[in-house]
Amino acid sequence: MYTAGEDDTVSFGFQDINANEKKERVGQVFSSVASSYDTMNDLMSGGLHRLWKDRLVTRLQPFAGMCHLDVAGGTGDVAFRVLRAMAEDQTRQQEESDAPTPVQLGQVHVCDINPDMLREGQRKAGQQRLGEGGGLSWIVGDAEQLPFQDNSMDAYTIAFGIRNVTNIDAALDEAFRVLRKGGALHCLEFSQLALPGLRELYDAYSFRVIPQIGRVVANDEASYQYLVESIRRFPDQKTFASLIRDAGFSGVSYENLSGGICAIHSGFRL
Amino acid sequence: MRAYKSGAVPYSTRGAAVGINEEGHKIADFDEGLLEFLACPLSKTPLRWDADTSSLICDELGVGYPVKNGMPNLRPVDGHVIEARDKESSSSQQPWGDTDASPK
Numbered sequence: 001m002y003t004a005g006e007d008d009t010v011s012f013g014f015q016d017i018n019a020n021e022k023k024e025r026v027g028q029v030f031s032s033v034a035s036s037y038d039t040m041n042d043l044m045s046g047g048l049h050r051l052w053k054d055r056l057v058t059r060l061q062p063f064a065g066m067c068h069l070d071v072a073g074g075t076g077d078v079a080f081r082v083l084r085a086m087a088e089d090q091t092r093q094q095e096e097s098d099a100p101t102p103v104q105l106g107q108v109h110v111c112d113i114n115p116d117m118l119r120e121g122q123r124k125a126g127q128q129r130l131g132e133g134g135g136l137s138w139i140v141g142d143a144e145q146l147p148f149q150d151n152s153m154d155a156y157t158i159a160f161g162i163r164n165v166t167n168i169d170a171a172l173d174e175a176f177r178v179l180r181k182g183g184a185l186h187c188l189e190f191s192q193l194a195l196p197g198l199r200e201l202y203d204a205y206s207f208r209v210i211p212q213i214g215r216v217v218a219n220d221e222a223s224y225q226y227l228v229e230s231i232r233r234f235p236d237q238k239t240f241a242s243l244i245r246d247a248g249f250s251g252v253s254y255e256n257l258s259g260g261i262c263a264i265h266s267g268f269r270l
Numbered sequence: 271m272r273a274y275k276s277g278a279v280p281y282s283t284r285g286a287a288v289g290i291n292e293e294g295h296k297i298a299d300f301d302e303g304l305l306e307f308l309a310c311p312l313s314k315t316p317l318r319w320d321a322d323t324s325s326l327i328c329d330e331l332g333v334g335y336p337v338k339n340g341m342p343n344l345r346p347v348d349g350h351v352i353e354a355r356d357k358e359s360s361s362s363q364q365p366w367g368d369t370d371a372s373p374k
Binding site: 067107109113115118119122134137138139140141142145146147148149150152153177 | 301303304306307308309310312314316335338340341342343345348
């Protein structure tokens, strides 16, 4: 079941909790992991998460002037990649064009339910001198009730965020609503490993090692236990693809990364 | 056209708005250009920027959302009902307007 009513219980990792509680508890998890989030991603994935995000942005094909929405990416990993790609396209177009009017850079909106994650993202952007002059905006918002107008976005990305949403279909419906006709959805998320033999190794690594890394690096074993469990509960590739179709998207496809550890699902509003 | 050095991110033409409130303090920059995209998360209608209270106002529902240090807080739980009788005024204190009203 991917839609929760008020009295329903939903999964919080391997616990079942009241639907209303999930949002708050997820919020607590991410407040506590915000400052060590990037380090933890590197340790947990052996640096692979960088390649996965590179691949996401390659599939997205950013262009100068686009209006992009990145959801649940508070610390900015995907947003920064998208903005850099837009800037490269802007440079390319300006060099090639004889037109006197400047090519617009466009805008990346970073929307996250957790202000601490966004502040961390702002800090990193400042450090890397990204988004000076306004290419990045930081907005606290809920993926299930997005604070953006209908048909306002050229593309929507969500990386490792959708499994934390209480009602996945509500998030997908909102993604559809804010996209323009022709707009693209790209979702990078942990998925189900294709090969059975690898599965046991992966489970052993996840359930034994990751929470301990969390304990040592971030002093927070419980949050990382939650993260690992939430991965297990997320629907498999085909099921998630059908949820995306149910939200009205066309041309829905997915690509496995690293043997299915994660997958990028894409769809279009036509 | 001058080529940009690789790695340098060109500036967009969008600028940030910085305001000074009545006490003379620099208040959080809010980029009013965002109003073109933002919406109330509940009604999905456009918002109005109120610099005095550093809030985004949804006139459709009579709800205000805080902007803290330039960052709009637009989760449904962030909204507070505005009690002013006059829809144009975003003061949530005296309905007839109060120049001494301090931001919530």
